[in-house]
Amino acid sequence: MSFLPFAAAAWLFVVGLWGVVTSNHLVRTVICLGVVQASTYLVLLGVGYRHGAKAPIVADVSPHARLVDPVVQVLVLTDIVIEATVAALLLALVVQAHRRFGSVDPARLRALRH
């Protein structure tokens, strides 16, 4: 059981890649990339978790209590911000591709053929 979070993360990574590879719609490709990134959140949070520990907010918990590692949580926060902005940039590119090629099917983008 203790391996389950990491197994789920590996699964999410590969499933997201599967979605990117087989996608027939560029918006779907962007969403699948988000699934790939979600696996990194799981790995980081899974790494930092300690049994019986509390969240690293010491407003109503003693600072000497057993706390979850805050360092990886900050990394996840950074990760989420980057994911959101990259998704926005990619979606803008999708709009641009639709304007230029009249399609959002990756197989129909003329510039990408050959």
Add this chain to the structure above:
Amino acid sequence: MSARARTILFVVAGAGLLAVLLVGLGALPPFGHFRGALGHAVMARELGARHATDYVTALNFDLRAFDTIGEEAILFAAVTGVVMLMRHMREEDQSQRRRRAEDHRFQGASEALRVQALLMVVLIVAFGIYLDLHGSLTPGGGFQAGVVLSAGPAVVMLAGRYLTLRRVAPDWVIEAFESGGAAGFVLIGIGGLIFGDAFLQNFLPYGTPDQLLSAGTMPLVSIAVGLEVTGGLLLIFSEFLDQSLLSTTEGQ
């Protein structure tokens, strides 16, 4: 490459990748038994002295603040990229199209929905400001608050008052939010150089824990980040909405 060949290639490669990932992740300490020295040392020696009760914010806006500036730069660059891409597409005869877009109203926006939206905006903005100011005390901080704050005007857009909003908060106001936030963060960093020893060093008194004005520069950084995220997200929303309004009026 045909779709079929690509699928077969991925099934083989993906199975290999999954195996490698599982073996690699299996070598980590078991779930729930993390004994990372860094987090422990940081909590024991550094964070307690900073009088912030939210350790995640303390790391993000103080100990790791230099990283956070890099993160902000990525956010800034991505938003600039979106704006450039979208505006590049509508260079031709924009004023005429915009005038046509002025007439656009969402068909389903009833009076009740609009009143509701107004009510929501007040609540959302109040909650966003609360999150921003209490970043060093409770879960929250600039990034989360920025997302919440930008949701307020987004509700107005969804209720069909998009162009009213554009008059109240035109692009230059939103852009000023974004760049002002980014500049504010760097200025606080330079303040560390002037009043302290290093860039981004905390140079204000730490105050009493659990008070609103505690944890030194963290609340200021939180406000700067909040401004930037709010401005950046609003710019993204309004660029995409502009685009969709223009394409619907073009279709008519």
